[in-house]
């Protein structure tokens with residue numbers, strides 16, 4: 001795997017990851033989810049296993065009020081109604097008012113015109129810190145031809161680095177495009193992270209759990225001098241920690257297929273959050289060439 005250490009952000013170290021896990025454990029951030037019911041249990045559990053405190057409150061009557069007391073808000077568009085779009089905007093605006101980061105997971109962006117309009121309206125109303133999608137969703141949001149089938153990414157997406165940077169430039173958010181390797185981009189720079197295991201793609205919910213993980217890690221921003229220093233660092237550390245959990249689960253005894261792998265994956269998240277090992281994070285990241 002190619003490495004360009006000099007281009008790796010300074011804040012991306014094994015110690016920074018261990019310190020970030022410690023900050024999460026200390027603060028037990030309240031992570032408010034407006035998300036789909038297909039994977040709600042997985043997202044609640046992965047948040048708890050990172051030592052966050054999940055809450056799911058999407059009723060329009062309470063979404064904004066809950067967000068005002070949250071440390072991060074996640075808006076996942078996997079299964080929403082028009083009413084849910086209003087609740088996501090209310091929660092996002094409330095989070096913006098109190099300075100809590102908002103993570104947007106535009107599940108299925110490009111599959112239907114309703115999803116496109118809903119995500120576009122959320123992005124117009126809310127200042128989003130991180131946008132996370134699979135490669136098809138991110139390419140679609142960046143204005144390329146829609147390349148999703150339902151909620152799945154289809155196609156090659158060879159130019160995902162430039163597309164992610166363009167989307168970051170347009171929105172001001174850090175952009176995460178998931179896949180066999182993950183890309184984290186700002187307007188200036190895109191990084192490819194080679195971490196994870198192919199079994200992460202064999203069960204429903206790993207993408208949504210990555211959104212919860214990004215929100216949990218982003219909640220620690222601004223905790224004094226402790227890492228992560230920036231939303232980009234928080235996103236990179238979150239993606240790498242998530243991928244390391246995927247690798248650890250692949251080595252777990254008794255994994256016989258997708259269901260036991262999913263269980264082993266959640267156990268691996270809890271083990272990493274408890275043990276906080278110093279992991280070789282810099283070995284997994286390379287800066288992508290500007291194209």
Ligand SMILES: Nc1ncnc2c1ncn2[C@@H]1O[C@H](COP(=O)(O)OP(=O)(O)O)[C@@H](O)[C@H]1O
Nearest residue numbers: 134178179180182196197198200201206207210
């Ligand atoms: N073949 C793979 N190798 C390594 N990691 C993978 C692979 N497929 C998916 N992942 C990981 O699974 C998570 C979900 O990614 P993805 O499958 O792209 O999302 P979605 O479920 O939203 O389509 C990401 O952390 C990604 O890195």
Ligand SMILES: Cc1ncsc1CCOP(=O)(O)O
Nearest residue numbers: 036038078204205206207208
């Ligand atoms: C299948 C499905 N349909 C609407 S939401 C959803 C879950 C998507 O989960 P993930 O993208 O995390 O696999």
